[in-house]
Amino acid sequence: MTQPARVLGPVPSPASARAVMERLAAQLGRAVQGKPEEVRRVVTCVVAGGHLLLEDMPGVGKTTLAEALARACALSFSRIQFTADLLPADILGAQVFHAQTATFSFRPGPLFRQLVLADELNRAPPRTQSALLEGMAQGQVSLDGETHPLPSPFTVVATQNPVDFSGTYPLPDSQLDRFLVRLSLGHPAPDVEARLLTTRGAASPLPSVEAVTGPEELASLRAFAQDLKLDAAVAEYVVRLARATREHGDLERGASTRAVLALGAAARAQALWDGRDFVTPGDVRAMLVPCWAHRVLLRSAVQGVSARDEAAHLVEEIARKVAAPR
Secondary structure: OOOOOOOOOOOOOHHHHHHHHHHHHHHHHHHOOOOHHHHHHHHHHHHOOOEEEEEOOOOOOHHHHHHHHHHHHOOOEEEEEOOOOOOHHHHHEEEEEEOOOOEEEEEEOOOOOOEEEEEOHHHOOHHHHHHHHHHHHHOEEEEOOEEEEOOOOOEEEEEEOOOOOOOOOOOOHHHHOOEEEEEOOOOOOHHHHHHHHHHOOOOOOHHHOOOOOOHHHHHHHHHHHHOOEOOHHHHHHHHHHHHHHHHOOOEEEOOOHHHHHHHHHHHHHHHHHHOOOEOOHHHHHHHHHHHHOOOOEEOOOOOHHHHHHHHHHHHHHHHHHOOOOO
8 A cells, every 4th residue: 555665865964854754744734634743743753763552532533644654654554453353363473384395484464564553452352462562662573483573664553442441451551661652633623624524525535645755764764863962961851750750649650761761762853853963851841741641550540531631631740840951
């Protein structure tokens, strides 16, 4: 389904990186209209080399956004519909026996694509959910004593419904921690919905999405973002934020060291939107809730949307209380 990549060469500067990100955001905006901030977060997550969790009601554009991202980046794409009877082998692949030669060969599963949409991830049992862990963390799959590398760049975009819990299995902390960013799209504004009715109707917006970068350039962009400067004062600020979550009375568990590193990576990518080669406290605050709200554990027993909103509120409260460096 993906279109040929337009080769633009390596990214030499923050300005050219910003230009690529803006082109990507423009293409995603064709597929999901009226959500510019959410689209920018998606691009930031991908440039930071992270995986994305889209948590929202059905019908707001989650799967469309994932497919549009694959098209805009010219990535190979697969969609896995997670169900209660899905097995790990249905995702990872399996060894196939050839009777004529009495040998086995590995048949890759749908996980062996550059962008994988794990649709309704929480409808599969934990054993199947955990089949994604190694691939998301290390970009490889281990089966029967052999290691199989996944295509690069590799990204998982997962979706789940935060309201309908019937027949679902809540994602364990180890799974949630693998997602760099969690986002909700929400319904578009009334004027945007009216425009969709008059201009698009029920037609898919995906054919209008063009490839504006390719796997090589995206990999180059990720490497460039990882090397951006993060000053010691900003690093200490991130650590103080993490400590504040660990000491907060309403949180059972605060941000982990992995969460600290994830926020640093996301803040670096965020800095590119301003064409900078260094991270500011503002970049950290911009990505704080998307990176940490799904990683902290509340003491209260609320679930679903209420838990998501309460976690975001607590993280924002912490950000207001912890002084940023000047």
